[in-house]
Each structure stands twice: as structure tokens, then as C-alpha cells.
Amino acid sequence: MTEHDPPPDYAAIRDLFRNVGIINQLAGAVARRALGSSVVGGAGMGTSEMMVLGRSIRMGDGETPTRLARLFQLSKPSMSAIITKLGRKGFVELRADTGDARSKRVYVTETGRAAHAAAEAQLNTAMVRELAGVDVAAILSAAPGIALLKGHMDERRNAVDGL
Amino acid sequence: MTEHDPPPDYAAIRDLFRNVGIINQLAGAVARRALGSSVVGGAGMGTSEMMVLGRSIRMGDGETPTRLARLFQLSKPSMSAIITKLGRKGFVELRADTGDARSKRVYVTETGRAAHAAAEAQLNTAMVRELAGVDVAAILSAAPGIALLKGHMDERRNAVDGL
DNA sequence: CGCATATAGTTAGTTAGCGAACTAATTTAA
DNA sequence: TTAAATTAGTTCGCTAACTAACTATATGCG
Numbered sequence: 486m487t488e489h490d491p492p493p494d495y496a497a498i499r500d501l502f503r504n505v506g507i508i509n510q511l512a513g514a515v516a517r518r519a520l521g522s523s524v525v526g527g528a529g530m531g532t533s534e535m536m537v538l539g540r541s542i543r544m545g546d547g548e549t550p551t552r553l554a555r556l557f558q559l560s561k562p563s564m565s566a567i568i569t570k571l572g573r574k575g576f577v578e579l580r581a582d583t584g585d586a587r588s589k590r591v592y593v594t595e596t597g598r599a600a601h602a603a604a605e606a607q608l609n610t611a612m613v614r615e616l617a618g619v620d621v622a623a624i625l626s627a628a629p630g631i632a633l634l635k636g637h638m639d640e641r642r643n644a645v646d647g648l
Numbered sequence: 649m650t651e652h653d654p655p656p657d658y659a660a661i662r663d664l665f666r667n668v669g670i671i672n673q674l675a676g677a678v679a680r681r682a683l684g685s686s687v688v689g690g691a692g693m694g695t696s697e698m699m700v701l702g703r704s705i706r707m708g709d710g711e712t713p714t715r716l717a718r719l720f721q722l723s724k725p726s727m728s729a730i731i732t733k734l735g736r737k738g739f740v741e742l743r744a745d746t747g748d749a750r751s752k753r754v755y756v757t758e759t760g761r762a763a764h765a766a767a768e769a770q771l772n773t774a775m776v777r778e779l780a781g782v783d784v785a786a787i788l789s790a791a792p793g794i795a796l797l798k799g800h801m802d803e804r805r806n807a808v809d810g811l
Numbered sequence: 812c813g814c815a816t817a818t819a820g821t822t823a824g825t826t827a828g829c830g831a832a833c834t835a836a837t838t839t840a841a
Numbered sequence: 842t843t844a845a846a847t848t849a850g851t852t853c854g855c856t857a858a859c860t861a862a863c864t865a866t867a868t869g870c871g
Contacts, residue, residue, distance in 0.1 A: 494784075494788070495772055495775070497788055497791060498775060498779070498784070498787075498788070499775075500791065500795075501787070501788065501790065501791050501794060502671075502675050503699075504791075504794045504795055504797075504798040505668050505671050505672050505675070505794060506672050506675075506676075507721055507798050507801075507802070508665075508668050508794065508797055508798050508801060509665075509668050509669050509672040510721060510858095511721065511798075511801040511802070512665050512668070512669075512801070513669075514859095515801075517859095531826090531827080533827080533828090536666075549849075549850095550849080550850065551848080551849060551850075557670075558670055558673060558674065559828080559829095560828075560829055560830075561849080561850065561851085562828085562829075562830085562850090562851070562852080562853095563827070563828055563829070564850095565850065565851060565852095566827075566828085567827090582849095585836080585837075585848095585849085586835080586836060586837085586849095587835065587836045587837070587848065587849040587850070588836090588848090588849060588850085589849080589850075609658055612658070612661060612662075615801065615804060616661070616800070618800075619796070619797070619800045620796065621657070621661070623792075623793055623796055624661075624664070624793050624796055624797045624800075625657065625660055625661070625664065625793070626790075626792070626793045627664065627789075627790035627791075627792070627793025627794045627797070628660060628663065628664050628667075628790075628793075629786075629789070629790070630786055630787050630788070630789045630790025630791075630793075631664060631667045631668060631671065631790045631794070632663075632667055633782070633783070633786055633787055634667075634671055634782070634787045634790070635667040635670050635671050635674075637779070637781075637782045637787075638670075638671060638674040638675070638678075638778065639670070639674070641778065673828090677829090694856090694857080696857080696858090712819075712820095713819080713820070714818080714819060714820075722858080722859095723858075723859060723860075724819080724820065724821085725820085725821075725822080725823095725858085725859075725860085726857075726858055726859075727820095728820065728821065728822095729857075729858085730857090745819095748818095748819085748866080748867075749819095749865080749866055749867085750818065750819040750820070750865065750866045750867070751818090751819060751820085751866090752819080752820075812871100813870100813871095814869100814870090814871090815868100815869085815870085815871100816867100816868080816869080816870100817866105817867080817868075817869095818865100818866085818867075818868095819864100819865085819866080819867100820863105820864090820865090820866105821862105821863080821864080821865105822861105822862085822863075822864100823860105823861090823862085823863095824859100824860090824861090824862105825858100825859080825860080825861105826857100826858085826859075826860105827856105827857095827858085827859100828855105828856085828857090828858095829854105829855080829856080829857105830853105830854095830855085831852105831853085831854090831855105832851105832852085832853085833850105833851080833852075833853095834849100834850090834851085834852100835848100835849085835850090835851105836847100836848080836849080836850105837846100837847080837848075837849095838845100838846080838847070838848090839844100839845080839846075839847085840842105840843100840844090840845085840846095841842100841843095841844085841845095
């Protein structure tokens with residue numbers, strides 16, 4: 486905290502943030518198009534739904550909506566909406582938490598797992614197509630700095646909000 | 649284009665995109681808070697308005713809304729809305745294009761320049777506060793890779809949409 | 812010329828996110 | 842032990858983006 490800040494390079498930092506914003510937007514568009522339709526359960530899947538499904542499959546399901554909201558830095562109402570959509574498609578199931586009647590637990594159904602696998606294949610295909618002809622290693626060289634920045638902002642935000 | 653793609657590291661790339669998304673979201677929240685109120689003309693300014701104003705001041709005004717939309721990779725209606733807001737605050741002025749009656753030109757007013765300067769100062773302050781205690785150089789090491797990725801996706805999108 | 816096509820900007824309607832405020836359940840502490 | 846404070850999830854209303862479709866002007870070609 487208490488540091489002798491050297492004059493920060495505003496322009497370079499602003500550029501970085503702006504490029505991050507543009508990448509995010511373009512990547513979102515690509516992902517949306519890839520997921521837009523034709524996923525197993527019919528009707529397609531939003532990128533946020535995909536993220537939640539993926540995390541629940543890879544890291545284990547049974548999380549509460551609030552915990553998922555924090556994990557993805559989304560507000561509780563947003564996560565609530567995402568889970569509702571996943572539920573309507575039959576991709577997740579909400580069960581009551583035995584022992585805390587306020588809480589719910591999110592479980593991925595078999596249908597959900599299949600839909601996620603199909604969607605992930607489409608995403609990977611789109612990603613390969615999107616990155617065709619680019620120096621992937623050069624791009625991945627940005628990963629440590631980006632991870633650092635993300636970690637720092639995460640912490641700060643959590644500090645401000647009191648987790 | 650025609651390349652023997654080595655097996656791409658899906659997980660690392662997905663991680664990068666996800667971190668980019670989270671940074672974007674958190675940075676947006678910080679910027680929104682910084683610009684939220686108390687800018688010259690009263691009532692605050694959105695981050696997109698700020699971007700348009702900044703570009704028009706730094707690189708020269710008199711662009712058409714459509715060209716600005718393309719520059720920022722926003723849809724025409726979105727840019728239209730941004731310009732309308734800037735106009736209502738008196739930060740920009742729209743003049744007819746002599747020679748093409750369909751077209752308009754966006755000029756930044758003196759008020760707009762003052763508002764932009766004030767807002768930029770607030771943004772820089774917020775940025776310094778946000779990045780306090782972090783290794784800025786390490787973060788900026790991500791800039792080249794990010795710029796490369798952004799450039800690549802820009803090109804691809806323009807190729808797809810036919811500019 | 813005059814019609815087909817393309818471009819500039821706007822309008823209408825949708826969507827995904829947010830914050831504020833609410834209800835219900837739990838925990839803390841007087 | 843009961844009142845106050847906290848936590849989980851939802852509802853409401855807002856904002857800023859999007860796409861699709863429209864109007865008006867420009868351009869290109871038969």
C-alpha cells in the first residue's frame with residue numbers, strides 16, 4: 486500500500502485496458518455465435534451459462550448460487566438468472582441444502598453434461614478457427630501479466646466489498 | 649492462413665480469455681464509479697462516452713458516427729446513442745456533411761474538452777489507486793501479447809464483416 | 812434517364828448485466 | 842431467550858449493448 490509510486494505510464498496502461506475491452510467484446514461475439522444455437526437440449530446456451538456449467542463439471546457441483554456468483558464476480562441476481570435458465574433447459578437441478586434452509590445447491594444433470602460437452606467442442610472449434618494463423622505462443626506470453634492483474638483486481642474488489 | 653496448427657493449449661487460452669473478461673468487468677466497474685458523477689457539465693459520463701470524446705480530441709474530430717462505430721467495434725445504434733448523450737450534455741456538436749446529406753460529422757465543443765480533461769484526471773486517479781501496490785511493469789509485460797491478439801481479432805472481424 | 816443496390820443514421824425490441832430493496836432463515840449477543 | 846444483525850436468494854427497475862428493420866440519400870449500370 487504505502488509505496489513510492491514511480492510515475493505510472495498512463496497511456497500504456499490505458500491502452501492495455503482498452504485492448505482488453507476490445508478483445509473481450511470480440512471474443513464474446515465469437516463465443517456467442519458458436520453457442521448461439523444447435524446445442525443438445527435445443528435453443529443454444531449463453532456464454533455465462535457455459536461458464537457455470539463448465540466450472541460445476543470440472544471442479545465439482547453442489548455449490549450454492551452465491552458462491553458461484555462470487556467465483557465469477559457476478560452479482561447474485563445475475564447468477565440467479567443464469568441458474569434459472571440452466572434449470573429451465575434441464576441442465577442443472579437445484580436441491581435444498583439440508584441444514585441451511587436458506588441455501589440451495591446446484592447440481593449438473595446428465596443432460597447438462599452432454600450439452601456442455603457438445604458446446605465445448607463447438608467453442609474449441611471456433612477458437613481454433615479464430616486463432617488460425619496467429620502466433621499462439623506470443624499471445625500466451627501475456628498470460629502471466631494478465632493473471633497477475635486479474636488477481637490483484639480480484640483481491641481489491643473483495644477487499645472493498647468485504648468479500 | 650494455411651498452417652499446420654500444433655495442438656493448441658485450449659485450457660491456457662480459455663484461462664486467458666476468462667481473465668480478460670474478469671479484468672474488463674472489474675475495470676469497467678472502477679471506471680464507472682470514477683466517472684459516475686461530478687464531471688463538469690454535471691451528471692457524470694459513461695465510459696463509452698469518454699472513449700469517443702478522448703479519441704475525437706486526441707486524433708481529431710469531425711468523424712462520422714458510422715466511422716466511430718467501426719473504430720470502437722460498436723454497432724451503429726450504440727454509437728448513435730452515445731453521441732446523442734454527448735450532444736445532450738453539450739460535449740459534442742453534430743453538423744451536416746456538406747456534400748453527403750446522409751452523413752453527419754461529430755465535433756467536440758469547448759465544454760466537451762473541459763469535461764474530458766476533468767474526467768480523465770479522475771480516471772487517472774482511480775487507476776493509480778486501483779494499481780497501488782502492484783508490479784506495474786509485470787502487468788505491462790502483457791501488453792505486447794494482448795496488442796497482438798487484439799490486432800488479430802480486429803482483422804478477422806473486419807474480414808468477416810467486409811470492413 | 813431510371814431502377815437496383817449500397818450506405819448513413821434512426822427506431823423498435825431484446826438481452827445480460829447491475830444495484831436497491833425485499834423475505835426468509837440463521838447467527839450473535841445483551 | 843429474545844432482539845439485532847447477517848446471509849441466501851429473489852424481484853424490480855435501470856442501463857448499455859445488440860440485431861433487425863426502416864427511411865432517406867447516393868451511386869452504378871442497363
